Amino acid sequence: MFASSINDETITALSTAPGVGAIAIVRLSGPQAFAIAQKIFLPRTALAPDLNLPPDWQPKSHTATIGFIVQRPSGNDLGRFIDEVVLIPYQGPNSYTGEDMVEINCHGSPIVTREILTLALSLGARLASAGEFTKRGFLSGRIDLTQAEAVLDLIHSKTERQSGLALSVLKGQLGEEIKAVRSKLMELLTRIVAGIDFPEEVGDLDTNDIEAITQDCRGRLAQLAKTARSGRYLREGLKLAIVGRPNAGKSSLLNRMLNFERAIVTDIPGTTRDSIEEPVDVNGIPVILIDTAGVRATEDAVEMIGIERTSKAIEEADLVVFMVDRVQGVGDEEEFIAARLLQFERPYLVVVNKVDLQAQNLGENFTELWAGSGDTAAQRLHDSSQAVQAVPINISARYGDGIDNLKAAIEEWALAGSAVQELGGSLNQRQGQLCLKALESLAFLQEAVQSGMPHDCLGTDLRQAVDALDEISGVAVTEEVITEVFANFCIGK
Ligand SMILES: Nc1nc2c(ncn2[C@@H]2O[C@H](COP(=O)(O)OP(=O)(O)OP(=O)(O)O)[C@@H](O)[C@H]2O)c(=O)[nH]1
Ligand SMILES: [Mg+2]
Structure with a gap:
């Protein structure tokens, strides 16, 4: 289709990460790949018994050969040795690109790889553009576009x-x-x-x-x-904001999910002043966790800005963990959060923290009790379809109880109803x-x-x-x- 316009060119590039490593791989692909390899490669067997004649080496597909990359000035001169390498030719169409391809496994020195690339370029190859090897694989019909995109995802x-x-x-x-x-x-x-x-x-x-x-x-x-x-969500991750009144245990939950003491935790309400973002793997889903400043009425200018940021975090989150403190119960602070959740139409999970403590009885029916209080934001939120699940999740951020349930709920929501596994991937x-x-x-x-x-x-x-x-x-x-x-x-x- 588009193949004719590019396939007469032979491309080359360093395929391993740049920098120092034990081994690096330089790739060549295109009609001249084998011819260039013949000019720069000297099999080790050719060196014995006399170190004289450059041999008439024939690339053998899918076979690794040990030897040297040499820069040959002319004729029978052995030339300058650049590196000892293992070279593998792949004859098209049985290669990654569907064309003739050569992989040179050399030592992982930036000097060596640059010299090999320079040598290939001097013999008529050109530098590959981003993704060009995979693109050629697609254009040659070896893989379809969903597979090419999967290479990138992988x-x-x-x-x-x-x-x-x-x-x-x-x-x-x-x-x-x-x-x-x-x-x-x-x-x-x-x-x-x-x-x-x-x-x-x-x-x-x-x-x-x-x-x-x-x-x-x-x-x-x-x-x-x-x-x-x-x-x-699986590819780009999801943003999860933890919101609640001061001292509810939001920072404790962030630390618990990260498995290290990232945020400051104290028993002083209003400890977290600014939103903190940290990436974490939740059952295989990349999640950006956002710990926020606790919401309450305050005169403190810094805290007010923090609370504004909490509203912003709710607005930008894919999912909100609405944390309720089992000891303090629910009140104006929760009403404020409910109003923000309604305003930004965010899906949320109610988490009741500090189950290790005996206090207010916020049992399974607590959302009903809390919501059944007339014309409140809590009531409207309860009547909306924003709740991810009807029953709150009981946890102890300090001791770890219920954290697995919370993770499972997040996972279930992220993958909701989609047969990703059965269909062999996601669009x-x-x-x-x-x-x-x-x-x-x-x-x-x-x-x-x-x-x-x-x-x-x-x-x-x-x-x-x-x-x-x-x-x-x-x-x-x-x-x-x-x-x-x-x-x-x-x-x-
Ligand atoms: N017993 C018990 N205490 C907890 C639990 N989670 C948090 N705490 C305590 O509650 C207090 C407040 O915890 P934080 O994690 O700082 O609360 P926060 O919600 O981040 O508070 P602000 O940053 O002020 O909004 C600390 O003393 C914690 O040790 C829990 O599950 N059980
Ligand atoms: Mg905090």
Whole structure:
């Protein structure tokens, strides 16, 4: 498709992280990769028994050979030795890029890698741009666009769960599901078109058949679309703000979840003055935890600014942990927080802290009791659908009770209802939007069928749905989209 414009060039880059290391890998890919390797590589066997003749070395695909990188001035001169390396040629199409490729495993010195790169460049290669090796793999048809994007996710994953999901997308499972839905729609389109072109022979398709297939595809795409939300949290992480009255134990919870004493904890109300943000892995989900200043009526100028920041943290959070102090119970402070949660329409979890202490009886029904107090923000919040779960989670931030329940609730909310595991990954934002586009077209299609429109009107909606799916997997995608996808890669991948 676009391959012809770039594939006549041979590219090279350092594929391992820059800097000093035991080993580094320099890659070459393209039509001249083997020819360049032949010019710069001298197998060790060639050195025995006399150190004279550069041999006529033939690259053997998928076979590692030990030898030297040499800069040969001319003729039979052995040239200048640059490094001892292990070289592996991969003959296309059985390579990462689908082209002839060479991997040079050299010593991890920036001087050595620079010299090898310079040598390859002097022999006609050019430096690869970011993600160009993977891009070539995509353009050669070896992987689809969802797999190429998974390579990027895998490189940047921060938790085991993220890397596991990226790997299953890379294995192609998610792409297979999209392909399966696409082929069902394509079959329907072909049958409809055949019915239009050859009305005598084929005739109109049964409306029930069209509806059944559309319904099935809509269901499967809806499942895929659902993974986009959790995919965003798994990929980019989610912001979780801990809010509550002073002394409720917010900073204690932050420290407990981080497993170190990050925030200052004292029994003086108003200890935390400014929001503190820390990243933490919650059951494989990268979470940015935000500890906030306790909310109360105050004259203190610094504390007032802190409380304003708490409001801001609520506004910007994906999920809010609304912490209630079991000893102090609920009052104006909680009413203030309820009002902010309503204002910013944030989902929240109620956490009752200090269960190790015997005090106010804030049991399972506490939200009912608290909310049942007339026209209050608490009541309105209770009546809204913002609560992630009806029952509060009892914890002890100081001693660790209930923390696992809290983590499980956060995980459940982040992955809500999406079959990420079963589908072998999650759609990213680009793919998710296209999936919604396909769903929209299918909704139009179903409406048209139900309102008895003639079948020749259905083709356009079906086509649009198929086009959107093709754009997800990269079968039909603009150069612009490709450039954007690969721009996020690093050089050498
Ligand atoms: N017994 C008991 N005490 C706790 C618990 N969690 C916190 N505390 C104590 O409550 C006091 C306040 O804790 P912090 O974590 O500083 O409370 P905070 O909500 O961050 O308070 P501000 O920063 O003032 O808003 C400290 O003395 C903690 O040791 C708990 O689960 N059980
Ligand atoms: Mg605090």
